[in-house]
Amino acid sequence: MEKIKNDIFLRALKGETLERPPVWMMRQAGRYLPDFMKLKAKYSFFERAENPELATEITVMPIHQVGVDAAILFSDILVIPKAMGCPVDIITGIGPVLPEPITSMADVDKLLHPTIEESLSHVIKSVHLTKEALNNDVPLIGFAGSPWTILCYMVQGEGSKTFDKAKQFCFEQPEAAKKLLDKITNLTIEYLQAKIDAGVNAVQVFDSWGGMLSPADYAEFSLPYMERITKSVHGVPVILFAKGAHYALPQLAASGASALGLDWTVTPEYARSLVGNDITLQGNFDPSRLLSPIPEIQKMVKEMIDGFGTTKYIANLGHGILPNIPVDHAKAFVDAVKNYSK
């Protein structure tokens, strides 16, 4: 049985009493790192994500360069639609584009359900290689998109401020939408379990567009699928992050997850009033606030940890780190957490 040398992240997920919280950053292996940009200049998105050697190199980068307490496997939530037979392009300056969006039950019926070996073996290979490269220094997190968030892209065909087409599909064709959500859920469970079996130490489900839905619609089109994933995967802690869906925190807390991610619109007091004191919370520094001068970042990090406490809390951003963040500001954020003392 492996023993992780720096296991503070896993201990926070177990609820152990800690002197300072662990810290990692969503999109920590990303465009703010000059070494990442060198690889980005040479290889397309899917070349980077689907080549296990490159994915490993990128995953490990922020451990050495920024000093975070956990690694998160470099990949993308859109590997799932791609595996189901929906072409996905990642276009620089635009983001993901799915040129054949889902519009009908017939489109849903045509989707594939491949085995992980057939379609996603490169991800499993990346887990093995990354675990070797990490040498048990820190834990490795695997992730997937929530079924609702994956549906958003599969139906809208691209990023959106409102995901109006995705919502239209759900509200006009709820049966087709739920069949699609079921299919995504089934493959996602197998996918996350395969990553767990290959060695990831925790998994996070990103419901990036949860907050587009009303509480009633969240309960219909997102929550049940998040719950099913959480209850179905086994062997490691599950973290659920539903950006914007503060109203769903009580239900997400009752799902069996070990931790809930928070965006920066939620105060520690409000979050705890919704979820109680048993579950670990993760977040929620505004990524744009990493543009502040370093002394201000240090002050705000201290205030954040004062608010959440050092136990049952994982310091993180409230969404992914932005490409224009100076590396020394990212490092100042991480160091401020590691040097925290009341």
Next chain:
Amino acid sequence: MEKIKNDIFLRALKGETLERPPVWMMRQAGRYLPDFMKLKAKYSFFERAENPELATEITVMPIHQVGVDAAILFSDILVIPKAMGCPVDIITGIGPVLPEPITSMADVDKLLHPTIEESLSHVIKSVHLTKEALNNDVPLIGFAGSPWTILCYMVQGEGSKTFDKAKQFCFEQPEAAKKLLDKITNLTIEYLQAKIDAGVNAVQVFDSWGGMLSPADYAEFSLPYMERITKSVHGVPVILFAKGAHYALPQLAASGASALGLDWTVTPEYARSLVGNDITLQGNFDPSRLLSPIPEIQKMVKEMIDGFGTTKYIANLGHGILPNIPVDHAKAFVDAVKNYSK
């Protein structure tokens, strides 16, 4: 002194006991109306907004065609940056574009502070003409953007999912940002007061991008300016709508406003727990939900009013109506409110 024939909207703002709530829809004079699209095909955005005859025709349209209980003057929040000397284009398919965005204190110092007569007399003329056209059938609402939301456009130069450049400006150059917010606030107060003096019966301030900010940053970059506007204008009720900024509802309720707008992520119970029972609430049907079949719209409207009650409540959407909503669905929404009974 004028007497408005259908004054249920104003009575809800006063907190009078009512059998059913009044109803209007944000962007009710908009692209879902075929007659609006005919004018849009003939005239550019600013031709429509700056020609008082056209603005009047557009403002009155939804009163007759959909049956709402209040009119809202056809205009745009970006008339303010335009009056301050920032060019604004509205480009079909893209939205607003401000080709000379603010990047420094020097840019802020160069901004104009024109008199309303110099720069916005067409809006005042529109108020006069619209009041005549409405013939006191229903009240007329005037509006402005919140200083933070106007800053978002003036700095970002266009719409955005994150308004990252606007936030960067605030966090890197807070003094310049606050000077800009002050200038916008000063002109906005004069602008709203001029509309009130010309005859509008209520004003609404739209903080469309409030929810991009953390609670602490909202308290620094948006709330004080909303409060100053609310306290400075006089003569009619003020409605504040801060989309996404649920955490600021207690402070907004204490600002002296008569009503607060809500987006669809906030339940009636949560809103009332934050603001108490004295203030009127307005909202919060998900605009995308108007794509549901009409019987489902009727059911959801009833549930919404059951939740908010018929007194101290104004039925509305949680954001602007979408261009792809069928007119009969919009009308079904309005009729469902008007026919409400427990």
